[in-house]
Amino acid sequence: MIAAVTLGAWLPLSSVLGQIGTRFPAERKVVKDPVTGTMLTFLTSTPAGDTKIYQTHPQWTADGQWLVFRSNRVKGEALAVHEKDGTLIQVTEGGYTGMLNLAQKSMKLYLMRSTGGPPASQGAEGARQRSALQKQVVEVNLERLFADSKAGKLQPTTVYQRVCGTIPAEMEAGGDMALDAAEDRVYFRVGKTEAAKHLAADTKLADNFGPRNMGAGPAGLASMNVNTGEIKYVVSVPFQIGHVQANPFVTGEIIFCWETGGKSPQRTWTVLADGSGLRPLYPEADYEWVTHEAVISPDEVAIAIMGHRKINPAKDNNTLQASTSNKPADPQNPGQETDWGPSGTREKPTGLGIVNLRTREMLIAGQTPSGSGLWHVHGSADGRWAVGDDFARNIYLIDRHSHEMILLSAGHKTTAADHPHPTFSADGTRIEIQSAMLSADNRSMNICVIPVPADWLKRRYDGK
Template structure:
């Protein structure tokens, strides 16, 4: 019995040491040539342990431009940083996180939500979700990475600060976005709280599409990460999905109506004080709009899908059978949207003038799906259903297949994100994985000859 007790204690101590914030992992950095395009790809991770990048709506790089934050199975439930030059990896959270990781652009800080220690996990978003509290936590990345480099690590509390705890009545969710001034963090709230802030008589939206999602209400609240103060932002009569902010304009929020596919009106914007609620890009019933991302001070990129061949759509409707596979949207139940009978492609919406231009489109296939762009307005980037990565010169509208061979069997899509300086793109890829599913973090450079182009 005594032996078993000692063994248990030893295992617990070992687990705690392995999960310690600041723990370092050796470089896995590999440079390979794209088998289709010949582009030089830098894989910052290359072992099959289950890596994934932050969603393309959010920042990926630390404020000093040297590290990328990502999720990984190396330490279950924790986030890591990888140095882009050396490939060294460092664990940057301890105690877990939930939802979106938020990397500050102005300071070497990381923000995320997590369950308070010792509490039960909240149920998935939706009806009958029990009340739960969540902490918003700040990580001092600058001090942590410096101490990790020196081998002089302190306790997690020296690097992690609890900004505050959300009230249980909010039923807060983990899809969080850091304001442009890096003072407020916005997050979803539950249906009950959202209903309390709706105007009397507001008609609630019902579910939309074959995934039975989209019904409201939903809402957004915020926490001041310096004081812990809570404020309510807005309620809407439909389900809210991704929340993001304009990193260059404090108080500007972009969010979506989430259905798991085509929405009646996908993209929305609102100010932090709840004013100015409106559709970002007013869409027609025949348009399938998705995967919006703020790319500059005044612009949001989005995909207007052209992935549904008209004859196939008619046949599906007649047969009444959905098309199975890794890519969504072929089911007839989504309605008459997503064909190329109308203009489709990578759209750029100006937040100030409200003008929308289609910057480019693939000549065939699904069209661009997840999109991003450079803050200087030179480049846009997108992936497609085949996991190909396309680069677009916004000045000439030239579209180039930059990288391919990123297996369609991968656990997720590439989700390309342009670097803040517009010189490279981060994706997640299963190209190196023997199981064809496990993904790694990969950097694709903008071609040198494109970077050398002069403005006309």
């Protein structure tokens, strides 16, 4: 057990970054998809640097009315937008690092922030210096904030934000954080020095893998009780950890990945909160390129098994067409460098895979007929739908019962600053993405919600 440095502390009354609860003019627009005809609801529509929460985490507040996202409207702060009326409100003050965690049983937001250090504008060196600082886990009371902001009676920041505890600097905590299903603790990544303390002396550490020179270990996970600030160590592994997420339906279950920036020797992993049960989630072969895992139901994790690389069938050994050079990644079709190895072709099954955490069975829910294959994937918690984007920023919807797949939305511009990252709402009726469709610079993104087609929602199976 590791004692937290600070318990029950409160944040400063002021911040140079902006006033929590500040409201901005609504930007909500309903736009017809130029390719599919689907009606798209853009909740933001100006070039303000909007990006959604990653698809490994909930996007909507517990009441299903607000979406929380990152934005440069107030540099370094998070905003919320009301899905129906477009109201925009700043929901943090004092900044944050890494992942935003929305509770699903209460109107709470949890985040991590550094206690000081150089600003984000100082780039990689500033990030390195901040990583060596203490980190605070902060709780935001959204229910009270929304009510006071609507009434025009905002109170001091301390009324809405509470420090749950402080993580010692020597743990080098990262912002890769996830909220347990019981909503009484968060899990977070720790640095190499701390992780090494908890590894067996004879453990062989992984080296970097692939052209991005990432993946070397060790790394680890720890947890903090958000009510008491108590910190407990979870597990160490001999490789770099990324994409930390908690099963939002089952308490004490963690999913994470071996992060290399691309193909990993073994991408997906799971472990229990007490450190037991560490194992690969989906044991992969050398020829498989597995990526972008996301928990979608109590027992299931969606994964993308990539088929984005072409081979040269004219050669006897079917070498990759890019094998004559280790060329840099194409931003519209990344991962072509030969240093990634032989994986990612369509010689073997690829597509949107769904792994059962209990039976360990995996099935392919769907596959694009051509092109790169699906890249970021998700699914509805009721088991009806799956969704994925491809490198062209197209959004594909899959009926998991019939395996029918349709192009739901397109035209989101391959020049966008990032991929759409589709994520289902809790009730499985809507999908949130980030899109540059409305951007004059063809790059800046906005928050967009896509409905599941009405005729699909009416479908019944086995008389249900």
